[in-house]
Amino acid sequence: MTALPRKPALLLALVVLTGLAARPAWAQSTVSEGQKLAFDRGKGNCLTCHVIKGGDLPGTIGPELKDLRAKYPDRNELVAILFDETKRNPQTMMPPFGRNRILTEQEINAIVDFLQTL
Structure with missing residues (x-):
């Protein structure tokens, strides 16, 4: 039997770039x-x-x-915006969801996961 050449990095890049990477069940939830x-x-x-x-x-x-994954490739920036946008923009009208405990850290992360799909 002939072994197939192994190029895992190339295959992974192809899967990610073509959008074929399936989200794990926990990520979907x-x-x-x-x-x-x-x-x-x-x-x-x-x-x-x-x-x-x-x-x-x-x-x-x-x-x-929309297009938030492209606009904020570092998800931590979106987390920080939801946690307390006043640190970045003191004039914002956006509530500091994390600082004021409107949303938990887990809820903020779930919203960021959703926003990155838009």
Whole structure:
């Protein structure tokens, strides 16, 4: 039997670039939980200020939430924005969700997982 040449890095790059990488089940659940929180008018409440694909009755105070993975390739930047945007922009109208304990760290991470799919 002839062994196939091994090029795992090339294969991995091809899978990632073509979008064929399947999300693990736990990642899917955090994405759906994040979407639920983002659309929840009583908890994350992102739709009050932002247009989000799939959301009903969005606000227009904040920017449309799309292409966020490209805009913020480092997910920690999005986490920091949700935790306390006033550190980056003292004039922001966005509530400091983490600092004010509106959202837990786990909830913020779930919302970021969702936002990175937009």
